[in-house]
Amino acid sequence: MTKRQRIVVVGHGMVGHRFAQAAVERGLTETHDVVIFGEEPRAAYDRVGLTSWFGQGSEALSLLPGGEYDDPRVRLVIDSVVTEIDRVARTVTVVSPPSAVGDLLAHPGAVTVHDYDVLVLATGAAPFVPPVEGRGRSGCFVYRTIEDLEAIQAASASATSGIVIGGGLLGLEAANALVQLGLDTHVVEMAPRLMPVQLDGAAGSTLVRHVEKLGVSVHTGVLTEEIEGGDAVTGLRVRQAGTEEGAPTTTIEAQVVVFSAGIRPRDALARECDLETAPRGGVLVDEQCRTADPHVFAIGECAAPGGTMYGLVAPGYAMAEVVVDALLDGPGTFTGADMSTKLKLLGVDVASFGDAFATTEGALELTYADAVSGVYKKLVVSEDGRRLLGGILVGDASAYGILRPMVSSGLALPDNPEQLILPASSGAPMGMPDEAQVCSCNDVTKADILHAVAEQGCESVADVKQCTRAGTTCGSCVPTVKNLVEEHFASLGKVVDKGLCEHFRLTRQELFDVVAVHGYRRFDDIVEAHGTGRGCDICKPAIASILASQTSTHILEPATAELQDTNDKYLGNIQRNGTYSVVPRIPGGEITPDKLIVIGEVARDYGLYTKITGGQRIDLFGARIDQLPAIWRRLVDAGFESGHAYGKSLRTVKSCVGSTWCRYGVQDSVGLAIALELRYRGLRSPHKLKGGVSGCARECAEARGKDFGVIATEKGWNLYVGGNGGANPAHARLLAGDLDTATLVAYLDRFLMYYVRTADRLQRTSTWIEHLEGGLDRVREVVVDDSLGLGAELEAEMARHVGSYEDEWRATLEDPSKLERFVTFVNAPGTPDPTIEFTTERGQIQPIAPALIPVGAPA
Amino acid sequence: MIELAAMTTVCAVEAVPLEGGVAALVDGEAVAVFRTHAGEVFALGNVDPFSGASVLSRGIVGTRGDVPVVSSPMYKQAFDLRTGQCVDDPAVSVPSYDVAVVDGVVVVGSPREAA
Ligand code: SRM
Ligand SMILES: Cc1cc2nc3c(=O)[nH]c(=O)nc-3n(C[C@H](O)[C@H](O)[C@H](O)COP(=O)(O)OP(=O)(O)OC[C@H]3O[C@@H](n4cnc5c(N)ncnc54)[C@H](O)[C@@H]3O)c2cc1C
Ligand code: SF4
Ligand code: FES
Numbered sequence: 025m026t027k028r029q030r031i032v033v034v035g036h037g038m039v040g041h042r043f044a045q046a047a048v049e050r051g052l053t054e055t056h057d058v059v060i061f062g063e064e065p066r067a068a069y070d071r072v073g074l075t076s077w078f079g080q081g082s083e084a085l086s087l088l089p090g091g092e093y094d095d096p097r098v099r100l101v102i103d104s105v106v107t108e109i110d111r112v113a114r115t116v117t118v119v120s121p122p123s124a125v126g127d128l129l130a131h132p133g134a135v136t137v138h139d140y141d142v143l144v145l146a147t148g149a150a151p152f153v154p155p156v157e158g159r160g161r162s163g164c165f166v167y168r169t170i171e172d173l174e175a176i177q178a179a180s181a182s183a184t185s186g187i188v189i190g191g192g193l194l195g196l197e198a199a200n201a202l203v204q205l206g207l208d209t210h211v212v213e214m215a216p217r218l219m220p221v222q223l224d225g226a227a228g229s230t231l232v233r234h235v236e237k238l239g240v241s242v243h244t245g246v247l248t249e250e251i252e253g254g255d256a257v258t259g260l261r262v263r264q265a266g267t268e269e270g271a272p273t274t275t276i277e278a279q280v281v282v283f284s285a286g287i288r289p290r291d292a293l294a295r296e297c298d299l300e301t302a303p304r305g306g307v308l309v310d311e312q313c314r315t316a317d318p319h320v321f322a323i324g325e326c327a328a329p330g331g332t333m334y335g336l337v338a339p340g341y342a343m344a345e346v347v348v349d350a351l352l353d354g355p356g357t358f359t360g361a362d363m364s365t366k367l368k369l370l371g372v373d374v375a376s377f378g379d380a381f382a383t384t385e386g387a388l389e390l391t392y393a394d395a396v397s398g399v400y401k402k403l404v405v406s407e408d409g410r411r412l413l414g415g416i417l418v419g420d421a422s423a424y425g426i427l428r429p430m431v432s433s434g435l436a437l438p439d440n441p442e443q444l445i446l447p448a449s450s451g452a453p454m455g456m457p458d459e460a461q462v463c464s465c466n467d468v469t470k471a472d473i474l475h476a477v478a479e480q481g482c483e484s485v486a487d488v489k490q491c492t493r494a495g496t497t498c499g500s501c502v503p504t505v506k507n508l509v510e511e512h513f514a515s516l517g518k519v520v521d522k523g524l525c526e527h528f529r530l531t532r533q534e535l536f537d538v539v540a541v542h543g544y545r546r547f548d549d550i551v552e553a554h555g556t557g558r559g560c561d562i563c564k565p566a567i568a569s570i571l572a573s574q575t576s577t578h579i580l581e582p583a584t585a586e587l588q589d590t591n592d593k594y595l596g597n598i599q600r601n602g603t604y605s606v607v608p609r610i611p612g613g614e615i616t617p618d619k620l621i622v623i624g625e626v627a628r629d630y631g632l633y634t635k636i637t638g639g640q641r642i643d644l645f646g647a648r649i650d651q652l653p654a655i656w657r658r659l660v661d662a663g664f665e666s667g668h669a670y671g672k673s674l675r676t677v678k679s680c681v682g683s684t685w686c687r688y689g690v691q692d693s694v695g696l697a698i699a700l701e702l703r704y705r706g707l708r709s710p711h712k713l714k715g716g717v718s719g720c721a722r723e724c725a726e727a728r729g730k731d732f733g734v735i736a737t738e739k740g741w742n743l744y745v746g747g748n749g750g751a752n753p754a755h756a757r758l759l760a761g762d763l764d765t766a767t768l769v770a771y772l773d774r775f776l777m778y779y780v781r782t783a784d785r786l787q788r789t790s791t792w793i794e795h796l797e798g799g800l801d802r803v804r805e806v807v808v809d810d811s812l813g814l815g816a817e818l819e820a821e822m823a824r825h826v827g828s829y830e831d832e833w834r835a836t837l838e839d840p841s842k843l844e845r846f847v848t849f850v851n852a853p854g855t856p857d858p859t860i861e862f863t864t865e866r867g868q869i870q871p872i873a874p875a876l877i878p879v880g881a882p883a
Numbered sequence: 884m885i886e887l888a889a890m891t892t893v894c895a896v897e898a899v900p901l902e903g904g905v906a907a908l909v910d911g912e913a914v915a916v917f918r919t920h921a922g923e924v925f926a927l928g929n930v931d932p933f934s935g936a937s938v939l940s941r942g943i944v945g946t947r948g949d950v951p952v953v954s955s956p957m958y959k960q961a962f963d964l965r966t967g968q969c970v971d972d973p974a975v976s977v978p979s980y981d982v983a984v985v986d987g988v989v990v991v992g993s994p995r996e997a998a
Contacts, residue, residue, distance in 0.1 A: 038945035055982070327893065476976070548920075557946040558902065558920050561954040564943050586903040590956030598956055794917050849908040850894040850916075857913065859937045873935060 029056045032116055032140035034106045035294065036062030038071055039324030039340035040146035041087050044098050046348040053097040056351070059138065060098070063105040063122050064169060067091045072337055072465070072498050075197050077173050078204060078779035079744075079758035079800070081728075085170070111298040111317055114140050115682030142319055144347060145294060145307055149325035154189075154734070159252030160457060164281045164836055167198045173185050176282065178332035179718075180205040180737070183279035187211075187260050189248060191218040193365055196372075199240045202280065206739070206762055209236065209312035210241045210276050213882040214265060217244055217462055222376035226393060230418045249273050257281050289326045289333050306333035311357035312350040314341045321347045329358050336363065337497060338465045346666050362464050364428050366421060369402055373421035378414025378431035379404050382577040390442050393513075394419075395487070403427070403441060410436055411442075425504035429460030431468070436643045462504050465497035473505060477512045485509050495824045502796075524785060525562040527555045532710060536570050546583050558768065565589040566785045569672055572708035573780050577837050579671075579708075580842045590671030591872040594846070595832055596652060601860055601871035604652060605645045606632070607642040607667035608659050609705065612679040612697035612717075630655055639676040639714070641667060648856060650848050656833040665831040668706065674713045678726065682719030682736070689719030691736030696765065697725070700734075703769070704776065706829050710783040710792070713776070728756040731789040732772060737761070741768045745775055745803065746790040754790035757800055773822035774807045774815055888984070890990040896924065899989060902934055904940035904953065909991045914980055915940035917964055919951050925964040926980035926991045931955040939977065977983075 031047070033040050039771070040060055047053050062068070069085040073781065077085055092100065104120035115137050119125050124134040151166035153159055165176050165184075172479045180186065186202040188195045191213030202209040213220070217228025218235065232242050246262040252275060253259070259277040289306040299315045300308040306328025313321050313329060320363040324340035325333060334340065339361035349356035382389050386407030393400045399419035405412055412430045417423060419707045423444060430437075433456075437445075456462075458471040476482040476491045485506045489495045523529040528551075530538065535554070544550050547567050551559055559567075568587035572579055572725060579592050588688030591597050596604035623642050627634045632644040647655055659665075668674060680686065682693030697717040704713070716727030727733030733744040739762040747756030760771055783792040797800050805811040836842045848857045861871040893907040893916055893929035904917040906929050917940070929937045934957040942953040947970050952961040961970040967979035981992030 146971040441997040552913075557948070558944075558951070560947065560952075561943040561959050564945060578978045582900075586900050586944070589943070590938075593941060598938070598941075600934060600936065600957075602934075657902075844898070845900075846903075848906060849913070850898060850905045851892065857907060857937050858911075859913070859935075 028056075028540075029141040029229060030139060030498075031056050031058045031142040032138060032143060033058060033060040033144045033146055034116065035146040035148055035290075035324070035326070036060050036064070036068045036100060036102065037146060037324065038087065038337050039148070039344050040144075042069035042341045043144060043146060043323060043344040043347065044093060046102075046345050048093065048095045050348055050352060050741070052348055052351055053095050056097075056142070060100045061106050061116070061118055062100065063106045064104045064171075065103050066170070067100060067102060069170065070497070071168070074167070074173065074824065075201050076757075077170055078201055081755055082170050084755055095844050098566070106293060108295055109143065109300075109320075111297050111320065114143075114319060116140060116143065119791065121771045138814075140319070142321070143349065143739075144321040145320070145326055146324045146344075147326040148294065149289050149333075151283060152286040153283045154248070154285050156189075156248050156251055158253065158257070159283070161253050161257045162255055163257030163279050164251065164283065166283050167194060167201075168287075172607070173201075176201070176280065177205060179280050180207055182292075183207055185209070185276075185278045186280035186282065187276055187278040188282045188284055189260075190286070191200060191215070191242065191244065191714035192221060192284065193219060193287070196235065197237070198282045198284050200238065202282070203239050204758075204761065207280060209239065210243060210278065211235070212260065212262060212276070213242070214246060215244065216265075218242065219374070219376070222380060223374070223418070224381065226246070226391070226853055227374075227376075227400050227402065227416045227418045230393070230395075230398055231372070231374055234374075234419065238372070243276070251281055287325065287335055289328065291326055291392055293321075294326075302328035302331040302333065304328075304331075304333070306331075307381045311346075311359060313358055315349065317357040321350075324346055330360075332360075334361055334363070336365070338362065338363070338467065341465070342467060355432075360600070362428075362432055362461070364431075364464060367425060373417065373419055375417040375421040375424040375428075376415075376617060377424070377428045378412070380414045380416050382413070384413050391480050392442070405437060408800065410442065412437055412441070417434070422503075425462075425501060425507075428464070429456055429462060429504075431784040432464075433457045433460040438606065454481060457867055462508065463492075463494035463497075463501040465501075466493040466495035468492045468501075470508060471624055473508050476514060477509055482509075490849045506797075523600065524566060525560055527551060527557045527559050527563050530554060532566055532570070533782045535567065536781055539567075539570050544572065547571075547587055558589075561589070564786070565592070565672075568592070569708045569710070573825075576825060578832065578839075578842075579831065580832075580836060580845075582841075585842075585845075589670075594649060594652065595656075595666060595670060595836060596647070597669050598873065599645060600873070602857065603646045603648055603860060603871065604653070605643050605669065606647055606655055606659070607637065607641050607643045607669040608664035609667040610676075611699070611701040611705075612643045612677055612694050614679070614698060619662060619664070622659070622664070626655060626658050629658075631869055633870065637669075639669075640678050641669075641676060645668070646862065646871065648848065648860060649846055650853070650856070653837060653843055653846050657837055658765045660831070660834050660837060666706075666833040672711050673706060673708050674704045674715070675700065677704075677715035677717060678730065680718050680722075680724035686719055688722060688725075688737055689736065691719055691741065693717040693719035693725065693736055694736075696734060696741070700769075700772070703826055704772075706832070707774070707776065707825055709780050711786050711850055720750075729753070730756060732756070732775065734768065740764050743768055743771055746793045748788050748790055750788070752790075754788075756790075759800070759804060770815075770819055771807050774818040775803065777818040778803070778806055778814070779823050793848075890981070890992040893989040893991055896984050896987055896989050899924065902944040904942065904944065906937070906940040907991060909980070910993075913937045914991055915953070915990065916982065917944055917953055919944060919964065924953070924982055924984055924989055925951070925966050926982040927953070927962060927964065928978040928980075930977070930993070931957050931960075932975050932977060933958050933960055 054077050067088040105122040106116045108117040118136050185208035187210045188199045193212045199211045218231050245265045248682040249261040259275045261273045261275045263273045266538040291307045293303045294307040308323035309322050323343035346356040346358045366375040382404045390403045396705045402416045404414040453721050460470045469550035476488050482488045495505050627644050632648050637643045677697040679694045679697030683689030713732045715732045716730040718725040718727045719736050729747045733756045741763050742761045743759045745759045847853050861872040891909045899918040904915050907914050917925045917927040929939050941956045944953050951964040956963045967977040969975040978994040
């Protein structure tokens with residue numbers, strides 16, 4: 025038996041992680057142990073999506089949420105830096121934590137030495153900070169790690185303006201982040217245009233207009249002279265490019281400066297052990313990503329296969345796969361990569377792919393520009409006009425998904441290639457060859473996707489993403505993936521059935537619209553006109569909810585009472601023995617001692633089990649159906665009202681104590697939570713809704729675990745949406761920041777009504793946003809930018825809901841016909857249900873499980 | 884042949900909501916009485932065999948294909964109103980009862996023999 029080999033990986037970034045995944049998936053760990061040392065304080069995360077950290081936080085970005093691989097033969101050691109490689113002894117020296125480097129006396133025992141049989145360098149790249157005077161002042165940052173973003177966020181809290189040095193892809197992303205942090209933002213670029221590497225002059229100036237609309241001031245063609253200030257930055261002094269040294273300068277004031285002037289491969293470890301590096305940086309490796317030392321490989325941004333380093337993740341992933349293949353004696357090679365890029369900036373479409381600058385001999389350019397709408401498109405085609413070589417799209421990149429694969433697959437162009445960029449036909453369906461690469465980040469071809477739907481049982485875009493990884497990195501290919509999946513099922517004559525149930529072919533959203541357009545008020549009319557049969561436990565409650573959203577009549581009105589799910593039908597939650605629970609509304613969790621006493625008295629008088637819930641309320645369990653009205657009577661008389669623990673409706677708006685008492689609170693979170701709970705109580709929705717309000721960033725109300733969460737800032741409120749606990753927990757993401765209370769409420773009205781109108785049945789807000797084309801950005805367009813012009817209408821609908829709210833318990837108590845259903849037996853009103861029995865546990869009642877009737881034996 | 888004399892009077896037929904149900908006490912047993920959209924009246928044992936709770940009368944009445952059903956409010960299994968057979972699990976059924984409407988009043992008899 026041969027001894028197991030040990031692979032040491034230096035760096036747990038995106039590429040190091042992919043290497044480990046591939047090693048497990050392809051069976052390399054059958055013969056090899058893998059040990060990974062990562063310098064950062066956490067496991068690899070999606071650096072490509074780094075900017076979304078501001079809304080989503082670290083956890084959502086993690087590529088290895090538990091911090092450990094399932095395969096025990098792969099071991100990850102974070103917070104540890106490799107400081108030295110001994111190629112003769114085949115060892116690496118590791119210092120942990122990284123802060124101990126240079127201070128070993130203070131951290132005795134922090135140094136360890138580890139053997140390797142194979143060493144894989146995956147150390148990535150570091151931001152390049154040009155030698156500008158004053159770059160050491162506090163307030164200067166780079167944009168590469170989560171820690172960088174934390175520092176930028178903290179500094180922005182007390183800053184008013186910020187500058188990004190560098191107008192490339194990353195610089196624009198950083199600028200967008202500064203805008204979102206509320207800073208007056210400037211971008212300074214030495215070249216005469218933005219994104220000089222990817223865009224030509226015309227495209228660059230079109231982009232400037234878009235970026236300026238986002239609130240960023242763009243300064244192109246300027247040189248940075250000095251970062252001014254004392255300990256801290258106060259501004260940046262710049263001079264026009266092309267002017268003499270000593271020529272007049274101007275100062276842009278700022279308290280935050282972010283360098284984004286390119287990256288440099290982290291190849292120092294290799295240089296120190298005499299491995300060759302490329303002239304422009306990067307560990308020199310061959311087509312198998314092997315250095316001159318056969319035991320040492322380099323992959324990702326630190327590597328320079330054939331002398332070129334690649335600053336994108338897709339080539340890095342390809343290199344990781346190649347090395348795993350090489351270690352399995354496979355034939356894989358890395359011979360270059362697609363450098364196409366698409367900007368992920370909010371609301372600005374920019375893409376550059378293939379030979380964007382027409383450097384190919386004889387290449388021709390076709391351009392289309394519309395200055396009014398800010399669209400610029402350019403195609404670069406071969407001399408004979410038969411093949412697409414590259415292109416640039418600004419303002420409308422919808423054709424990117426079709427065009428980029430045409431470049432990589434060399435598909436013949438149609439006779440009038442300009443049709444591809446003229447507005448009328450943008451996105452015209454084009455047969456794409458099977459080998460066309462659809463997802464460049466993860467190298468997934470059209471054939472892979474078709475295989476996934478045809479052979480591997482994938483039924484949705486979500487399945488395909490999981491199974492092929494397509495669309496899981498930068499996301500720009502998702503629309504194309506979606507089209508392919510839908511085309512596939514359509515070609516099989518299979519309409520992807522989104523119908524509600526056997527009685528309705530319509531989706532919930534379609535039904536919602538049908539009901540609104542026709543003004544239906546009765547299930548009978550709806551099922552006769554648009555469905556079949558007499559409905560079921562799926563469509564009836566869904567229609568009841570739609571009718572409730574549109575008409576605001578009591579849910580137990582004769583037209584809708586029998587449509588309601590059991591909990592709505594009895595205005596309480598059914599329990600395992602057929603009794604009900606009562607959860608009086610306690611808005612925001614605030615309650616007076618007198619009311620607390622009433623709850624205690626009611627519970628005592630009716631012998632109910634009492635428990636504090638997870639939603640800051642008190643739940644009373646074990647009420648028989650015939651006891652409910654009397655219990656409500658007592659509660660209503662004491663000023664309580666229906667707590668919806670039943671119904672797909674608002675539950676609670678959880679609060680923390682906030683500025684009224686807490687020494688850290690910056691706003692009155694209890695006051696706002698109560699106001700929001702009272703505003704949205706009773707609103708019928710596709711799934712239940714929960715809210716939270718925290719008085720400061722410490723977030724004691726766990727607002728980001730709610731469908732809508734509000735967190736107080738010095739200037740107002742940050743609004744987060746799409747969070748939940750439950751089976752698939754999701755953190756709410758930032759929709760808009762620093763809002764005054766009126767704007768916050770307007771946005772929330774719009775958000776909730778948009779959700780009520782368009783979500784599927786039983787879709788929590790997080791899943792709804794995920795399935796919405798355009799995701800959270802789309803929600804923001806509709807809610808914040810009011811791009812559909814729906815804002816006023818959505819607010820008016822909510823106003824109608826708020827105006828017509830009534831306490832469902834009180835209304836029931838006042839209507840004898842509604843009270844009729846609250847009896848155990850119609851023909852023996854006084855007789856309690858004999859199957860309901862209790863025992864006592866810890867001083868309170870507990871149901872005795874009713875004897876189950878043996879299955880198959882009709883008793 | 885149904886013997887009216889041996890049957891228990893339950894309630895006026897209007898007291899059973901259309902496409903809904905009520906529970907009645909018949910010879911000490913809980914019986915669920917339902918009325919469909921077409922106005923037909925059915926009676927089943929009220930105990931949901933999947934939970935053991937006496938709750939079937941509170942379920943949603945509708946159809947599965949051509950079969951009139953009630954779905955249990957607890958875990959949503961559907962039962963054929965005509966026979967008590969569970970539509971989701973052939974091994975499970977609930978008793979079904981003779982039922983009639985006489986002069987606008989619902990009367991329920993004894994459980995039928997299982998088919
Ligand atoms: C009473 C309570 C547990 C407790 O003892 O603390 C509870 C009890 C029930 N929960 Fe819950 N949940 C309770 C807090 C929670 C929380 C925590 C929270 O709200 O802070 C969660 C996770 C947070 C979330 O929802 O995002 C929670 C996630 C769920 C889920 C899973 C939802 C999901 O999206 O995955 C369900 C199932 C569902 O709604 O479909 C559920 C459903 C239920 C139901 C309604 C199940 C049912 O249909 O019978 C339970 C009956 C309540 C009753 O009889 O009164 N309960 N439930 C809590 C009531 C809070 C309140 O005052 O309203
Ligand atoms: C804001 C931003 C946006 C981006 N957008 C895109 C995009 O849209 N598309 C795209 O393709 N790419 C994009 N990129 C680039 C992409 O993130 C990188 O190409 C990718 O992360 C490279 O992976 P890597 O593993 O080589 O390097 P990294 O992800 O940087 O990982 C290297 C890791 O090694 C660690 N390390 C370094 N030296 C040592 C040592 N001596 N010991 C231990 N650990 C060490 C580092 O701390 C780091 O964690 C973006 C980058 C940023 C910052
Ligand atoms: S979130 Fe802030 S204000 Fe609210 S209780 Fe916690 S620390 Fe206090
Ligand atoms: S192209 Fe980036 S995820 Fe597919």
